[in-house]
Amino acid sequence: xxxxxxxxxxxxxxxxxxxxxxxxxxxxxxxxxxxxxxxxxxxxxxxxxxxxxxxxxxxxxxxxxxxxxxxxxxxxxxxxxxxxxxxxxxxxxxxxxxxxxxxxxxxxxxxxxxxxxxxxxxxxxxxxxxxxxxxxxxxxxxxxxxxxxxxxxxxxxxxxxxxxxxxxxxxxxxxxxxxxxxxxxxxxxxxxxxxxxxxxxxxxxxxxxxxxxxxxxxxxxxxxxxxxxxxxxxxxxxxxxxxxxxxxxxxxxxxxxxxxxxxxxxxxxxxxxxxxxxxxxxxxxxxxxxxxxxxxxxxxxxxxxxxxxxxxxxxxxxxxxxxxxxxxxxxxxxxxxxxxxxxxxxxxxxxxx
Amino acid sequence: xxxxxxxxxxxxxxxxxxxxxxxxxxxxxxxxxxxxxxxxxxxxxxxxxxxxxxxxxxxxxxxxxxxxxxxxxxxxxxxxxxxxxxxxxxxxxxxxxxxxxxxxxxxxxxxxxxxxxxxxxxxxxxxxxxxxxxxxxxxxxxxxxxxxxxxxxxxxxxxxxxxxxxxxxxxxxxxxxxxxxxxxxxxxxxxxxxxxxxxxxxxxxxxxxxxxxxxxxxxxxxxxxxxxxxxxxxxxxxxxxxxxxxxxxxxxxxxxxxxxxxxxxxxxxxxxxxxxxxxxxxxxxxxxxxxxxxxxxxxxxxxxxxxxxxxxxxxxxxxxxxxxxxxxxxxxxxxxxxxxxxxxxxxxxxxxxxxxxxxxxxxxxxxxxxxxxxxxxxxxxxxxxxxxxxxxxxxxxxxxxxxxxxxxxxxxxxxxxxxxxxxxxxxxxxxxxxxxxxxxxxxxxxxxxxxxxxxxxxxxxxxxxxxxxxxxxxxxxxxxxxxxxxxxxxxxxxxxxxxxxxxxxxxxxxxxxxxxxxxxxxxxxxxxxxxxxxxxxxxxxxxxxxxxxxxxx
Numbered sequence: 001x002x003x004x005x006x007x008x009x010x011x012x013x014x015x016x017x018x019x020x021x022x023x024x025x026x027x028x029x030x031x032x033x034x035x036x037x038x039x040x041x042x043x044x045x046x047x048x049x050x051x052x053x054x055x056x057x058x059x060x061x062x063x064x065x066x067x068x069x070x071x072x073x074x075x076x077x078x079x080x081x082x083x084x085x086x087x088x089x090x091x092x093x094x095x096x097x098x099x100x101x102x103x104x105x106x107x108x109x110x111x112x113x114x115x116x117x118x119x120x121x122x123x124x125x126x127x128x129x130x131x132x133x134x135x136x137x138x139x140x141x142x143x144x145x146x147x148x149x150x151x152x153x154x155x156x157x158x159x160x161x162x163x164x165x166x167x168x169x170x171x172x173x174x175x176x177x178x179x180x181x182x183x184x185x186x187x188x189x190x191x192x193x194x195x196x197x198x199x200x201x202x203x204x205x206x207x208x209x210x211x212x213x214x215x216x217x218x219x220x221x222x223x224x225x226x227x228x229x230x231x232x233x234x235x236x237x238x239x240x241x242x243x244x245x246x247x248x249x250x251x252x253x254x255x256x257x258x259x260x261x262x263x264x265x266x267x268x269x270x271x272x273x274x275x276x277x278x279x280x281x282x283x284x285x286x287x288x289x290x291x292x293x294x295x296x297x298x299x300x301x302x303x304x305x306x307x308x309x310x311x312x313x314x315x316x317x318x319x320x321x322x323x324x325x326x327x328x329x330x331x332x333x334x335x336x337x338x339x340x341x342x343x344x345x346x347x348x349x350x351x352x353x
Numbered sequence: 354x355x356x357x358x359x360x361x362x363x364x365x366x367x368x369x370x371x372x373x374x375x376x377x378x379x380x381x382x383x384x385x386x387x388x389x390x391x392x393x394x395x396x397x398x399x400x401x402x403x404x405x406x407x408x409x410x411x412x413x414x415x416x417x418x419x420x421x422x423x424x425x426x427x428x429x430x431x432x433x434x435x436x437x438x439x440x441x442x443x444x445x446x447x448x449x450x451x452x453x454x455x456x457x458x459x460x461x462x463x464x465x466x467x468x469x470x471x472x473x474x475x476x477x478x479x480x481x482x483x484x485x486x487x488x489x490x491x492x493x494x495x496x497x498x499x500x501x502x503x504x505x506x507x508x509x510x511x512x513x514x515x516x517x518x519x520x521x522x523x524x525x526x527x528x529x530x531x532x533x534x535x536x537x538x539x540x541x542x543x544x545x546x547x548x549x550x551x552x553x554x555x556x557x558x559x560x561x562x563x564x565x566x567x568x569x570x571x572x573x574x575x576x577x578x579x580x581x582x583x584x585x586x587x588x589x590x591x592x593x594x595x596x597x598x599x600x601x602x603x604x605x606x607x608x609x610x611x612x613x614x615x616x617x618x619x620x621x622x623x624x625x626x627x628x629x630x631x632x633x634x635x636x637x638x639x640x641x642x643x644x645x646x647x648x649x650x651x652x653x654x655x656x657x658x659x660x661x662x663x664x665x666x667x668x669x670x671x672x673x674x675x676x677x678x679x680x681x682x683x684x685x686x687x688x689x690x691x692x693x694x695x696x697x698x699x700x701x702x703x704x705x706x707x708x709x710x711x712x713x714x715x716x717x718x719x720x721x722x723x724x725x726x727x728x729x730x731x732x733x734x735x736x737x738x739x740x741x742x743x744x745x746x747x748x749x750x751x752x753x754x755x756x757x758x759x760x761x762x763x764x765x766x767x768x769x770x771x772x773x774x775x776x777x778x779x780x781x782x783x784x785x786x787x788x789x790x791x792x793x794x795x796x797x798x799x800x801x802x803x804x805x806x807x808x809x810x811x812x813x814x815x816x817x818x819x820x821x822x823x824x825x826x827x828x829x830x831x832x833x834x835x836x837x838x839x840x841x842x843x844x845x846x847x848x849x850x851x852x853x854x855x856x857x858x859x860x861x862x863x864x865x866x867x868x869x870x871x872x873x874x875x876x877x878x879x880x881x882x883x884x885x886x887x888x889x890x891x892x893x894x895x896x897x898x899x900x901x902x903x904x905x906x
Contacts, residue, residue: 016687076694093471134877144634145880147694148837151636152876155830159870163391166473276705279698319714326709329702336699337687 020338027311034314046187048305054193054262056301057200061255062278063285063293064207065127065248071224071288072244075135075143078150081275082157083127083249085268087119087256089161092172092266094118099173108177116199120253126157127249128242136238162268169267172260196258203254204294207247211290220244224288273325277304280332286342295343304328374425374444378451381421385452386459388413389483391870392474396863398482401543402532409861410482412529415503421448422507430511441508449504453497456483460493516564524557531556537860538607601740601747608744610859612815615750616808617855620828621835621847622757623804628833629842629890630770631797632777633689634697636829637704640684641677641802643711643824645809648673650726650819651719657726659719666732666814670807677806678799685798689791704826712821725820732814746815753811757804761844764800773797827869831855834872837879840886849888 034040062084069077094115098104104111134153138146178195181188211217222230223240231237259274260266277300285296304324312320312327335342388394398410407415425448430436460480462468468475484492485499510518531552532544544552574585601608620642627635651657652669664672688699714722732749735742764770772793775783784790813819835854839846854875858868879886 019687076698134881137881141880141884143694144628144632145884147634147697148833149877149880151830151833152873152880154873155869156873156877159867159873160387160391163393163474163867163870164472276698276701280702283695283698317715322713323709323715326706326713329706332702333687333699333706336691336695340691340695 016337020334023334026315027307030311030314032314034310037314039313040309044309045306048309049302050187050189050193052302052305053298054196054301055259055305056281056298057197057204058255058259058262058297059274059278059281059301060294060297061200061203061251061258062274063282063297064204064290065252066279066282067285067287067290067293068220068224068244068248070282071290072220072227072241073135073139075146076150076279077130077135077248078147078275079130079134079154079157080127080248080252081271081278082154082161083123083130083271084252084256084259084275084278085161085266085271086126086157087123087253088260088266088270089165089256090122090253091115091119091257091260092170095173095260096170099175104173105176108175111175115257116254119257120250123253123256124246124249127245127252131242131245136241158268158272165268167268169265172264172266174264178261192261196262199254199258203251207251208290210247216240216243277325277328280328280335283332284335284342286344289342289344292342292344299343300328300331303331370440371447373428374447375451377421377425377428377444378448379455381417381448381452382455384421385414385417385456388417389456389459389479390472390474391867393864393867393870394482395474395476395478396866397861398478400533400536400861400863402529403546403549404543406546406549408482409529409533411485414483415499418449418452418500418503419507419510421452422446422504423511424448425504426508426511429508436512438512441512442505445508445511446501446505449500449502449507450497451500452504453500456500457493457496460484460489460496516561519564520557520561523560524553527556528552533860537862538603597751598748601744605741605743608741608747610856611747612743612750613859614851614856615747615754616812616815617832617835617851618848619750619753619757619808619811620805620832621839621851622754622761622844623801623808624832625836625842625844625847626761626764626773626804627797627801629836630765630777631773631794633794633797634694635700635798635801636697636826636833637684637700637702637707638801638805638832639824639826639828640700640704640707641681641805642809642812642828643707643821644680645673645677645806646813646819646824647711647720647726647809648676648806649810649813650721650729653730654726654728656721656728657719666730666810670810673810674803674806677809678803680806681799681802682795685795685802686791689794689798701826701829704829708821708824711824723821725818727818729813729817729819731817732811743815746811749814750811753807757807758844760800765844769793769796830869830872834876836886838875838887840889843886843888843890846886846888846890850886853887 062080065080065083066077069075069080095104095111098111098114130153134149135146138149174192178191181190182194183189184194211220219230219235220240220243222233222235223237227237230240256270259270278297281296281300282293283296284300285292285294304327307327308320308324312323317323394410394414396410397413398408400409401407402409402412422445425444426436426441429441429444460483463475463480480489483496485495486492487495510521513521528544528549532549535544536542574582577585601611620638624635624638627633627638649666649669649672651660652662652664652672653666655663684700684703688696688703691699710716711720712723716722717724720726731742731746733745735745772783772788773796775786775788776790776793780790783793812823816823831854835850836847837850838854839848839850854872858864858871
């Protein structure tokens, strides 16, 4: 028994667990110190959590695109962040046009509907074109080939947008209706954050119903389960893949609009870091798992907004906010090492698809 | 592949024979509008290819016509024993005309709907370029005629016999290339019309004569006894070596470009081991580059006081390589248990973490934060009246490249190299054959990291100052593009890839903004059309064709 255990526990595993323990101790120590020092009033923590939920729901929407594509094709659609960025750009252009004519403030609901519609359409189109032009011919190629293609497509899209629309950071207009705060359960929430959270929840529910209840959604699940069997059952696999890209793209487009509403700036690299973080969220929740993407997104959003002050601040690291991106990536690495299955989900990272 | 050809031949039915050139024309029009609005044409409009006659922007526009006119002719002749001459010409002309119609529509409509408020490049300069400076009605007519004529001419090019077609094509391509080299390195302006004509004629004639001569030469050499053959090959290598040694003498500016290319070759050789030999897609390669550069910086710069050590560059070099290798092992252990695409993302994450840590205020007292480290000594100081710093550095880089080529070649044909290839092809089978996966992968990762750190050390000496911003993800992507374009696993491919992807853009400074756009497009294109690269490695080509074979079944 002990011998078998000894054979399974190699030096690497022990080293990994020691690293894990050190990190865990650091996290707990940091959190306790910064809470005990009472450097920030409780209100700050609440605000940070609300902000974390808002950005987390954006991550969740993007993560769904990664997760659904991974579930169906077993490939990381590296260019998905750029699909999201396209949504943010289109949203910006429509919003600016509406803002200039004064329509945005007069007919807020109609304007937002137009913005979302435009952004989602364009993003979905780009996602479908990507699949058609760049990924479909490579479906049976060695695994690295489509990944490299996706990386290429990602840079191509980024710099195409830069060429088209310039490299400056564009300020997303703010509607009158979104200024100020509302109070829910005694907590003051910025109206933009409330809009983001509500919109994300509506879309997540809609997607959940689509995937679970409709015939197309079930067909998509079947294809992600087993492509060959699904096609024997009379499901058009190519069509399901296109629909997956379409839905994922539309959600990313919506996420683009929400992201720019939240941060109020858009530029050609907008998609890169959120794209990586959304991928992290997808892995965190368990890639290939739709509910997991939502959980992972929220977890990452909250962790990212809370941890720099809570943990790094407590450890006495100056300017902890600079390290929030590094923290997100560190989380990704740690999850892949210690729990490759994610919070919910099957083990895929070491399994051959 | 098979499916696309089938659908093409279906379109070529006589009933709708017009649809093929029209489709090509629509594609051409889309590409032309894309290039116009993305700004490439205007960015290159100030670079004269033939002074006073044509700019590089216009040459690229003509290139679009040539490409699609040629393509239309190709499709018109598809599936027929003898190309129908008239129909090919008509197809080419039609495709060119449709492309022009798109551009005309753009020029006419854009000002009406104030396109410039969205697309920043929809500017008067663009209209000027597209109408050849002749203004709206006249220029548009010229544009249509140019489309028609160039389309038909390129279709005509397709109809020429092989040998002449290749020679003329090379001759035409030689004009912008010679002009760019000339204006970037020496004269600062384009060729004169006579110069262009001479270039064209000389290049065409050389190409024409060289084509049969090449096979004769290789035949004659092949007929020699083995010993003499070896002498010929050695002589060729020596000639090449002397040529390379003389290159930096062109001047300090060409030497600087060569240095940049050289650093990329060195990094490419290292990444080639990781990605090309062992099949591990490492997107965090820049991390080791940064670690190498920072190690040298910390050990040599008089600015860094906390360590109390101020070595020379040469003394610091082994430490840089050592630290880089160690970092490769330490980062490698956790990530190498993952497969393909996860590995890519995790290494990317590591690369960003390293950069963000170098950038943060947290380690500022030790690593300089956003101010970086300055006053790093050069490898060899330039002496008064001798070669410049950049010229000397080239020889240092060259030495590094030679070592890297030697190591990479030896490793490739060693037991370890064969293990790498086995792991690349199928991990499970490799493991079943008794290969220790983690050790094998770790060896690749660490060797790659060592080369990356070496390049980082040289980079630090080249610039004498380093900032965290120099070490972003784009460096990893550039190196990846270099080795993919050259051919994964192929050592000469790395050099070709670096010359094409790093050397050319360095010559064309105004093109810098579009470098990554082109890299992205090139990556996609290469993966779709020529995954084995420009200078393919024999073994890998075989693997990829095996894949295609199974696809065709």
